[in-house]
Amino acid sequence: MTEPPLQIPADQLERALANAARLGAKAALREIGLHDEDAADDVRDLRNLLDAWRSAKSTVWHTTVKGFTMALIAIIAAGVAITWPNNPLGPPK
Numbered sequence: 001m002t003e004p005p006l007q008i009p010a011d012q013l014e015r016a017l018a019n020a021a022r023l024g025a026k027a028a029l030r031e032i033g034l035h036d037e038d039a040a041d042d043v044r045d046l047r048n049l050l051d052a053w054r055s056a057k058s059t060v061w062h063t064t065v066k067g068f069t070m071a072l073i074a075i076i077a078a079g080v081a082i083t084w085p086n087n088p089l090g091p092p093k
Contacts, residue, residue: 029035
């Protein structure tokens with residue numbers, strides 16, 4: 001014969017789930033080394049490192065785009081200067 005389903009009051013179930021979640025979170029933090037009193041500082045340091053990495057990435061991207069833009073403008077300016085009429089730097093006539 002099958003047994004009737006177990007009935008647990010809602011408040012007892014909520015307490016059991018909250019306790020299980022708390023234990024699971026503690027185990028996960030312990031597993032990755034964030035279980036001691038220095039954990040908050042470690043997380044703060046990691047966030048600062050990530051922010052610095054993102055800033056450096058953004059700066060490199062902006063510098064690269066600026067360099068290519070300046071090179072393109074320089075090439076266009078040189079082309080205009082060489083082909084400008086009566087330019088001493090232009091091709092011989």
